[in-house]
Amino acid sequence: MRSLVDGVTDQADVSALNVLYGSMNSSPQLTGWTLNGGDPCGRTWKGVLCSGSAVTEIKLSGMQLTGSLGYSLNSMLSLIDLDLSDNNLGGGRMIPYNLPPNLHRLSLSSNSFSGGIPYSISLMVSLKYLNISFNSFMGDLPESFTNISSLTTLNLQNNQFTGTIDALATLPLEDLNVANNHFTGRIPNHLKGIKNLQIYGNSWDTGSEVHPTQQSHHGKRSTGGNNPSCCPSSGKKSIIGGWAIAGIVMSVLIIVSMLAFFLAKSKVVKFSREDNSKKDLSSTPLSSKEVKLVIPSQQCTSTNTEALQSANPSSLKPPTTVLKSSSDVDDKFSIMKEGATPSKAIAYSLADLQIATNSFSRDNFIGEGSIGRVYRAHLSDGKVLAVKKLNSSALAKQSSDDFFDLVLNVARLHHPHVTELVGFCSEPGQHVLIYEFHRNGSLHDRLHLLDEYNKPLSWANRVKIALGTARALEYLHEFCSPSVLHKNLKSTNILLDGDHNPHLSDCGLTAIVPALEYQALDNSLVSGYTAPEVAISGHYTMKSDVFSFGVIMLELxxxxxxxxxxxxxxxxxxxxxxxxxxxxIDALDKMVDPLLEGLYSAKSLSRFASTIVLCVHPEPELRPAMSDVVQGLARLMQRSSMSKRTFSRDALESAQRYDGPTTS
Incomplete structure (x- = not known):
């Protein structure tokens, strides 16, 4: 049943409060609250204060509340004060990731939360007061704490935090209490001058020369702390002062930087133009121009055979570059750098592509994403390619050179599970990327648009698709330098060949992936692939890709x-x-795709689900690297291949072929 508002309160606030009420076990103390709809700003809801139609404060301290905070508080954009202290919330679990982003005050002290501090707190640039004392938090303080640039009061006492408090050194703190934790190291000099500083009950470095401070105790569970472990040092001061050491370090860094600069300048880059009479373009299926390309081989490597077990080493091509001037496509250039290996790319004319796609007709239309439309192109030699015609808005602020830089980034990517760039087209107002074509379409279509021609994917093929996609991401994240983020990972961008091997598309296009507000128009946000930290801050990381991959595994x-x-x-x-x-375990069988008809092993399903849990963890820092995901899925693939119940004969043969080169 859809939730309706019967008053003036903003719908997003009402929905978030409904979820919060249910998450807190529909506590009877919360008079006026409801599970569906309601009007907290027009009627009295216990502890809820509004300004106009927006909820601005929630104050529910000492209400004996249990349960959790739900998952949708981040939609409460006007909420500036959240006080849920002195309850029994958390149940030994972490604070939910999706906290209100614009808070000025947050108090969750004296509850039952554990784990680390959610990254979303580090994104609260307006936060002035934070109290999470008297819980069971553990781990180091995140370095991202430095982002809370307005924080003046911080209470972390009586938890189980470890590590240093260096992340707090630059904050404008006036009140800081870190007593009774497991902190180590030294107190940053900036913090020593805080008037209200409580640091007792930790294991500080005795050389930090920090004097015991007044031991005041706040909160209901104070444990005294009469024997502060932070005492003045009785040893002699170091002969070399801190500034002298800093000067020595800076001198070394300057010398190293100068050496690196001169070594880099000593690399000779040779440019030579070949005689036009040597061009032989008759072999190209269209009237396209072949460009001979070379770039340094260190940009993307694929020499780790253990991490790339699915790839035949001989099939991995060296990285390539592209011609930097669209006006010179009639000439063949050789861009040579030391240690480089030549490769080829095709520069097509728009007229040729119009012929191959029948003027980009509807019959050749394959699909549309946030950066452009894709068409099927039929070449004169019978080969079929996929033509991505980029939206003008995606390149609105980019020059022709920017487009060729984009092609450079894509062309250097070579991996059996990354869709290969075949060519490009750059003409006034038109920018096109041309890829290899995979006849089994996208993973999205194979899962959600079944017809009489497409049978449901077997469990073996689903595991294989997950593993191949993981290998592609591992290559982008860990074998390319600099690392390549995908930023647009979803099942429509995973293409399947005739053997159901996955090929990840749209790689290397981060420069033209739209901002979040434009993605929303393409349903990228509501589609559910976006990591929570991206939805809040718009900032992508490799761990954001890992989250999206976990959602794809859930989809499979x-x-x-x-x-x-x-x-x-x-x-x-x-x-x-x-x-x-x-x-x-009992719920997993009910969650699994009914089209599988039980043809999977319970142990394989459980391990698959365990990998998903890690990938979609709300905290980016706790998600695994893709190399770890690959190892887990590879073991799962190997174990599953031994189960006769899981695999049909065709699927087993397909799995056995998986470690060989792909040919489609």
Whole structure:
């Protein structure tokens, strides 16, 4: 049943409060609160204060509340004060990631939260007061704490934090209490001048010369602390002062930087133009121009055979570059750098592509994403290619040179599970990328648009697709320098060849991936692939890609779309519906795609689900690297191949061929 507002309160605030009420076990103390709809700003809801139609404060201290904070508080954009202290919330779990982003005051002290501090707190640039004392938090303080540039009061006492407090050194703190934790190291000089500083009950470095401070105790569970472990040093001061050491370090760094500069300048880059009479373009299927290209081989490597077991080393091509001037495509250039190996790329004319796509006709239309439309191109030699015609808005602020730099980034990527760039086209107002074509379409279509020609994917093929996609991401993240983020990972960008081997598309296009507000128009946000930290800050990392990959694994396991408005409200978001059940063995059988008809092993399903749990962890720092995901899925693939119940004969043969080179 859809939640309706019967008053003036903003719908997003009402929905978030409904979820919060249910998460706190619908506590009877919360008079006026409801599970569906309501009007907290027009009627009295316990502890809720408003300004106009927006909820600005929630104050529920000492209400004996239990449960959690739900998952949608981040939609409360006007909330500036959240006080849930002195309750029994948390149940030994972490603070939920999705906290209100614009808070000025947050107090969760004296509850039952554990784990680390969620990254979303580091994004609260307006936060002035934070109290999470008297819980069971553990681990080091995140370095991202330096982002909370308005924080003046911080209470962390009586937890189990470890490491140093260096992350607090630059904050404008006036009150700081870190007593009774497991902090080590030294107190940063900037913090020593704080008037209200409580540091007792830790294991500070005795050489830090920090004097015991007044031991005041706040909160209901203070444990005294009469024997401060931070005492003045009785030893002699170091002969070399801190400034002298800093000067020595800076001198060394300057010398190293100068050496690196001169070594880099000593590399000779040779440019030579070949005689035009040597051009032989008759072999190209269209009237395209072949460009001979060379770049340094260190940009992307694929020499780690253990990490790239699925690839035949001989099939991995060296990286390539592209011609930097669209006006010179009639000439053949050789751009030579030391240690480089030549490769080829095709520069097509727009007229040729119009012929091959029948003027980009509807019959050749394959699909559309946030950066452009894709068409099928039929070449005169019978070969089929995929032509991505980029939206003008995607390159609105980019020059022709920027486009060729983009092609450079894509052309250097060579991996059996990354869709290969075949060519490009750059003419006034038109920018086109041309890729190899995969006849089995996208993973999205194979999962959600079944017809009489496409049978449901077997469990073996689903594991294989997950592993191949993981290998592609591992290559982008860990074998390319600099690392390549995908930023647009979803099942429509995973293409399948005739053997159901996955090929990740749209790699290397981060420069033209739209900002979040434009992605929303393409349903990229509501589709459910976006990591929570990206939805809040717009900042992508490799761990954001890992989260999106975890959602794709959920898609493979359940056969459900990441967001499906046709389902009941609590099941529309796949990640929210599935995550609480992934560690429940009994629930897994009910979650798995019914089209599999039970043809999978329970142990294989459980291990698959365990990998998903790690990938979609709300805290980016706790998600695994893709190399770890690859290792886990490779072991799962190997073990699953031994199960006769899991694999049909065709699927088993396909799995056995998996470690060989792909040919489509």
């Amino acid at each position: 396991m359940t056969g459900r779309k990441p967001f499906d408005s046709s389902r009941p409200r609590l099941e529309q978001s796949l990640i929210r519906w599935a995550t609480p059940q992934l560690d429940d």
